Amino acid sequence: MFKIISAVISRDLKLAMRRQADIVSALFFFIIVVSLFPLGVGPEPDLLRKLAPGVLWVAALLATMLSLPRLFADDHRDGTLEQLALAPHPLGLVVTGKVIAHWLVSGLPLALIAPVLGIQFDLSTDALVVLTFAILIGTPALSGIGAIGAALTLGLRGGGVLLSLLVLPLYIPVLIFGAGAVDATVTGLGGEGHLSLLAALTFASLGFAPWATAAALKIALE
Amino acid sequence: MKDRFNLYRFASPATFYPLAGALTPFFFAVAAVFGLAGLWLGMLVAPTDFQQGEGYRIIFIHVPASWMSMFIYLIMAGWAAIGLAFNTRLSGMMAQALAPTGALMAFLSLWTGALWGKPMWGAWWVWDARLTSELILLFLYIGYMALTAAIDDARRADKAGALLLLVGVVNIPIIYFSVQWWNTLHQGSSVNLSKSSMATTMLWGMLLMAMCFWMYSIAVAFMRVRTIMLERERNTEWVKTLLAGDEK
Amino acid sequence: MIHWNSFGEFLAMGGYGFYVWGSFGVTALIMLIEPIAVARNRKTTIARLKRQLRAENRNTAE
Numbered sequence: 001m002f003k004i005i006s007a008v009i010s011r012d013l014k015l016a017m018r019r020q021a022d023i024v025s026a027l028f029f030f031i032i033v034v035s036l037f038p039l040g041v042g043p044e045p046d047l048l049r050k051l052a053p054g055v056l057w058v059a060a061l062l063a064t065m066l067s068l069p070r071l072f073a074d075d076h077r078d079g080t081l082e083q084l085a086l087a088p089h090p091l092g093l094v095v096t097g098k099v100i101a102h103w104l105v106s107g108l109p110l111a112l113i114a115p116v117l118g119i120q121f122d123l124s125t126d127a128l129v130v131l132t133f134a135i136l137i138g139t140p141a142l143s144g145i146g147a148i149g150a151a152l153t154l155g156l157r158g159g160g161v162l163l164s165l166l167v168l169p170l171y172i173p174v175l176i177f178g179a180g181a182v183d184a185t186v187t188g189l190g191g192e193g194h195l196s197l198l199a200a201l202t203f204a205s206l207g208f209a210p211w212a213t214a215a216a217l218k219i220a221l222e
Numbered sequence: 223m224k225d226r227f228n229l230y231r232f233a234s235p236a237t238f239y240p241l242a243g244a245l246t247p248f249f250f251a252v253a254a255v256f257g258l259a260g261l262w263l264g265m266l267v268a269p270t271d272f273q274q275g276e277g278y279r280i281i282f283i284h285v286p287a288s289w290m291s292m293f294i295y296l297i298m299a300g301w302a303a304i305g306l307a308f309n310t311r312l313s314g315m316m317a318q319a320l321a322p323t324g325a326l327m328a329f330l331s332l333w334t335g336a337l338w339g340k341p342m343w344g345a346w347w348v349w350d351a352r353l354t355s356e357l358i359l360l361f362l363y364i365g366y367m368a369l370t371a372a373i374d375d376a377r378r379a380d381k382a383g384a385l386l387l388l389v390g391v392v393n394i395p396i397i398y399f400s401v402q403w404w405n406t407l408h409q410g411s412s413v414n415l416s417k418s419s420m421a422t423t424m425l426w427g428m429l430l431m432a433m434c435f436w437m438y439s440i441a442v443a444f445m446r447v448r449t450i451m452l453e454r455e456r457n458t459e460w461v462k463t464l465l466a467g468d469e470k
Numbered sequence: 471m472i473h474w475n476s477f478g479e480f481l482a483m484g485g486y487g488f489y490v491w492g493s494f495g496v497t498a499l500i501m502l503i504e505p506i507a508v509a510r511n512r513k514t515t516i517a518r519l520k521r522q523l524r525a526e527n528r529n530t531a532e
Contacts, residue, residue, distance in 0.1 A: 165369075283497045
């Protein structure tokens with residue numbers, strides 16, 4: 001089981017490394033969107049500190065969305081996906097591997113750059129730590145749920161916009177608990193409750209989403 | 223909806239088509255009867271609410287519309303589950319026929335909520351847990367309709383839509399819980415429409431209106447599913463004979 | 471039995487007339503327009519399908 005997953009991960013990472021430009025552009029998208037907000041609402045530190053969790057999380061949701069259409073599209077085009085669907089091992093495991101690989105190249109970089117962007121918003125050290133941690137444990141859920149949307153919209157016209165229409169409403173709990181964790185730290189309530197709920201969301205979606213995604217892929221490949 | 227327990231007999235579009243056609247006027251008539259009774263009780267007989275004055279009468283459409291918007295989504299998810307499990311053609315068509323009505327109900331719930339909120343809290347929109355959840359439900363409806371509209375192949379549209387509905391139905395409690403949590407944290411105002419002490423006439427008025435909305439939804443969904451059936455089954459014999467003869 | 475003393479009072483809804491009738495009006499409008507739109511869509515669909523069927527029959531006859 002782990003052999004299959006790790007094989008898929010290393011394959012997808014190798015492919016992703018050949019297109020580093022994609023990873024870098026999603027990351028810069030994140031940075032630019034976050035940096036636009038102070039220009040829009042003004043530089044008062046109090047206001048920025050209040051906005052920071054929401055802004056960073058919404059930008060993280062959008063940045064994750066950017067790379068989702070590519071999750072299965074390339075494999076679909078060259079026929080690899082059909083091979084994988086016909087292979088004897090369950091497609092859900094393959095998808096789990098692909099989701100983890102997607103997180104490694106999309107969610108993980110966001111978590112690493114988030115504290116730097118948090119400084120722009122005058123967040124305290126505590127809040128920065130919680131922010132990084134929240135993005136770190138919340139983004140796998142985004143990759144997991146997003147994979148379902150990517151599979152449902154595979155090969156459709158206007159797939160990218162449609163994908164965001166399907167997936168963004170489902171991202172709302174992650175947004176609420178992710179931004180809530182940082183918010184609670186800023187206001188001194190402590191973000192542990194939010195973080196554990198966020199972790200629960202991630203575990204639930206990593207357990208459930210790959211199988212729903214596999215079912216959606218089979219529908220798309222019929 | 224009502225014919226679910228006859229599903230196996232009527233799952234074939236050729237038998238369901240005339241049945242739905244015969245039942246549509248009946249459901250419209252029943253909806254009208256319930257609606258008139260509900261309006262009579264709610265608008266003419268029911269006393270003034272001592273807290274909210276006459277403004278509370280919006281409840282007679284706000285609550286039924288909210289109930290229907292949630293109920294229709296559940297019914298669609300039920301059809302989706304049947305469709306994926308038994309591979310019936312009817313279920314996907316029914317889900318697609320119900321979706322626009324469900325979305326309209328969600329819209330009506332938001333619209334009446336805004337008109338109710340303005341005189342009560344002085345704002346058209348409040349980020350109250352229920353209104354916010356209703357808005358997200360509307361997004362879910364729109365997502366479903368956009369997905370099924372984007373897929374040309376009807377069978378794939380049915381199945382992909384069904385899967386999305388099931389994913390949505392699993393997520394709705396999580397979304398609702400998270401919005402509730404978010405709301406209590408930010409101490410938003412809460413619409414306690416249904417919690418205020420309610421006279422029996424008010425309750426009956428509301429229930430009658432809910433029945434009216436329910437019957438109306440069935441009638442419109444039946445009308446819509448008939449069109450979908452003709453479109454989908456245009457190459458089958460029964461549709462061809464139907465079209466060649468004088469279509470009633 | 472009836473709660474209102476006059477029709478004017480009924481329309482005013484104790485000062486909430488705009489909100490109450492705004493809600494009921496839009497609901498009534500939607501419940502009127504939706505069936506009409508569905509019925510019209512059905513008519514155009516039937517007409518289109520009939521045309522297609524006739525064209526098909528002509529092609530097979532030739």
